[in-house]
Amino acid sequence: MSDILKVAMPKGRIYKKASKLFREAGLDIPVDVDDTRKLVIEVPEAGMEFIMAKPVDVPTYVEYGVADIGIVGKDVLLEENRDVYELLNLGIAQCRMSVIGLPDWKPGIQQRVATKYPIIASQYFREQGQQVEVIKLNGSIELAPLIGLADRIVDLVETGQTLRENGLVEMNSILDITSRLIANRVSYRMKNDRIQSLCDALQRVIPASTETPGGILRG
Numbered sequence: 001m002s003d004i005l006k007v008a009m010p011k012g013r014i015y016k017k018a019s020k021l022f023r024e025a026g027l028d029i030p031v032d033v034d035d036t037r038k039l040v041i042e043v044p045e046a047g048m049e050f051i052m053a054k055p056v057d058v059p060t061y062v063e064y065g066v067a068d069i070g071i072v073g074k075d076v077l078l079e080e081n082r083d084v085y086e087l088l089n090l091g092i093a094q095c096r097m098s099v100i101g102l103p104d105w106k107p108g109i110q111q112r113v114a115t116k117y118p119i120i121a122s123q124y125f126r127e128q129g130q131q132v133e134v135i136k137l138n139g140s141i142e143l144a145p146l147i148g149l150a151d152r153i154v155d156l157v158e159t160g161q162t163l164r165e166n167g168l169v170e171m172n173s174i175l176d177i178t179s180r181l182i183a184n185r186v187s188y189r190m191k192n193d194r195i196q197s198l199c200d201a202l203q204r205v206i207p208a209s210t211e212t213p214g215g216i217l218r219g
């Protein structure tokens with residue numbers, strides 16, 4: 001196993017927040033990815049390599065060990081259910097997962113729910129004893145009730161702006177979401193000193209109110 005620590009970083013909205021946290025923890029990592037299309041960024045002086053991944057793919061790279069560690073939203077971690085260790089709650093990219101619908105929604109005989117998270121949504125409605133058909137979409141989920149594809153959706157809410165601008169209402173909050181640091185099981189043993197010192201450094205800059213996962217958990 002090489003000495004380089006390979007880190008799967010989510011491109012997009014989490015990247016800037018995650019890289020800021022790394023820098024505050026004393027790790028100099030590439031800052032502005034807007035200027036480059038490079039997908040593997042080596043930082044030899046830090047003994048690290050950053051893999052610029054689509055957020056939903058981060059747990060896959062980590063499970064297969066092509067990345068030793070990664071940063072991923074709890075939403076993706078639960079939905080993908082990959083065999084990885086969850087090491088730290090980083091407290092960034094805070095939002096919640098909710099059931100959402102039109103203000104005049106009433107339960108009908110056939111209920112359809114659109115979401116990017118079919119596994120989490122199916123489990124939630126099963127636990128609620130509600131029989132629904134779950135339809136998987138990949139983005140702009142709020143469209144579904146507006147154009148009649150589904151009665152309700154399960155999606156993320158941060159500021160509530162998307163809901164307000166589309167005349168939708170939040171009915172139930174299902175889960176609180178933040179980003180997590182995850183590790184490959186073998187890497188965690190073989191590169192334990194490096195991963196542990198990274199966790200210690202990150203923990204010093206994570207807001208004190210952030211709850212840490214209770215030990216090493218499966219995503």
Ligand SMILES: Nc1ncnc2c1ncn2[C@@H]1O[C@H](COP(=O)(O)OP(=O)(O)OP(=O)(O)O)[C@@H](O)[C@H]1O
Binds near residue numbers: 011013075094159179
């Ligand atoms: N509105 C939001 N506020 C805070 N965090 C969010 C919000 N939307 C998503 N997130 C978090 O950021 C993660 C990545 O977001 P998202 O899936 O929208 O990817 P992206 O950055 O837009 O890139 P891509 O669309 O290519 O997947 C989500 O898994 C979730 O944890």
Ligand SMILES: O=P(O)(O)OC[C@H]1O[C@H](OP(=O)(O)OP(=O)(O)O)[C@H](O)[C@@H]1O
Binds near residue numbers: 139156158162
């Ligand atoms: O409460 P708000 O602050 O409005 O944020 C919530 C929105 O943010 C995310 O969408 P994103 O921007 O990732 O678009 P997408 O769902 O089309 O990928 C999420 O899916 C909501 O639509």
